[in-house]
Amino acid sequence: MTVSNGLAEERAERTSDLSVSAPALSAPQAPSPPCVGPDEDPVARDRHRRWCNVRRVLLVRLDHLGDVLMSTPAFAAVRETLPWTELTLLAAPGTEVLKPHLDMLNDIIGVNVPWMKAGARALDAEPSDMRGEAERHLVRRLQRGHFDAAIIFTVCTQSALPAALVCRMAGIPMALAHVRERAYGLLSDEVTDPDVVGEGMRHEVQRQLDLVAHVGLSTADDRLRFRVLPRDEAAMRMLLRQAGLGEGQGYVLVHPGASASSRRYAPEAFGQAADLLLQRGDTTSTAVVFCAGQSEQGLMDTARAAMQGPSLVLPRFPSLGELAALVAGARVLVANNSGPVHLAAAVGTPVVDLYALTNPQHTPWRVSARVLNHDVPCRNCQKSVCVQGHHHCLRMVAPIEVARAAQALMGAST
Incomplete structure (x- = not known):
């Protein structure tokens, strides 16, 4: 397995409205x-x-x-x-x-x-x-x-x-x-x-x-941009309370979706990793929250069903702004290479990225990260569906490695 560290040269500081x-x-x-x-x-x-x-x-x-x-x-x-x-x-x-x-x-x-x-x-x-x-x-x-x-x-x-x-x-x-x-x-x-x-x-x-x-345009700050709005933060606090998150309780956010099947870690493995993370930490201070897109409900249900410990899910699907607030409030995001990973980079949330080897160009940018995959001869295939059928670049990543990576990032951010 390859484990690369995408640690930012300079971690994005979280401002009062989480604006970068x-x-x-x-x-x-x-x-x-x-x-x-x-x-x-x-x-x-x-x-x-x-x-x-x-x-x-x-x-x-x-x-x-x-x-x-x-x-x-x-x-x-x-x-x-x-x-x-x-x-x-x-x-x-x-x-x-x-x-x-x-x-x-x-x-x-x-x-x-x-x-x-x-x-x-x-x-x-x-x-x-x-x-x-x-x-x-x-x-x-x-x-x-x-x-x-x-x-x-x-x-x-x-x-x-x-x-x-x-x-x-x-x-x-x-x-x-x-x-x-x-x-x-x-x-x-x-x-x-x-x-x-x-x-x-x-x-x-x-x-x-x-x-x-090339035409002389530049910026001194090359981090991703996304402004989290106060109204979205307020809406997300309410949704998390409704989901059962305790007052002052932190959470690990797990997002098992991705637009292409070739970029999806098995949902059961997401659930197993979340279970192992709970076993290695204090469940009273940190909860596991699952989130996915409306077309990915089945992935989320499968992941949660693979767990023995408790997990939380929002009472409704969030808007984009609310999703960004959810990502921004997490201690760490665990996800496939997908939009939420780039949201995490924009708001400064550490991320464990289950990164299928379809394209090496889109790893988390300027944020504390662990990029997990297993090297395969068919790397850089650029395919939406694994043409080999084995999906080894992700399947060979053990859930315990995911849990360890998340725990390490949470320790580094405290």
Whole structure:
């Protein structure tokens, strides 16, 4: 088994509202203050100067919640370097709920696009005479936004060119993205993509920071951002009381879900690990709380049924903000590589990450962590379903190792 330590160089300090967010937005200014460009060479200075003249920027990140969260340091770099800009995020449907939690954004547009898996599935279900209407509607909507520039964020296995084409059709004059083939007129600023899935590749967060750095945009704080709202903290305190958590009692949060089956540790093993953790600690001071998405109720039920000791579950499914408050209040999160792990990184909660070896790029960022897996020849497969059928990269991790990792993180945080 491989056990890697994702201990932060500097642990995110928990503020009174658990905020790790950029400064509050200021109104766009005209003219903008002078922008100091990079001093590497005249070409870099000129490139940076062009970007200092933008007023409305479209940020494009069309995949999962965790990917959006891992892009927030790059979003913050745009906001902090160009504080006079209006920033709009173009993202997958449902991500609009992020808006009150990401201070650097002015707006979020949720949309299905045919070059993303989930978007293609949704659009293919539409009547044939509606084909292409979603793309035309998107172009019209972006035209109404009068954007001066777009930054297209992708993982290394995605192409930025479809989004770049839409931006060009919408009349956005400047666009920045990673590319493997020449984009010519589709991008004003292209960065050759060196990443190949495998050992030694850049972390997803660093990849996006490097992208915006190409045009001179940077931040001094590269941690993930997510602002936990006081109303969500209050709602979560009530939900935990209703679930049976005692006054002043701490809790370990267990989240057995993940969008892809290849990234799921067996739910029974989650339950066994939680049981072992209770046996090794003081159950009067620390409880086990289970949480999962609405489609993952069965995973949670199976995990709890595998336990001999007690566990708690919320009386209803939490909203995204409430889930973040739940993660923020936990002594440690035990989860698969999924959105809650990146929420934990954003709010500074230690995390035990059952990390399937499908892609090495998305480990917990700048937070105390233990990343657990078992090395296999088929590592970096990028598959949503284990094509080998054995799932050894997770199945071979013993529940006692999970319990020990969680206990070690709780000890380190006290």
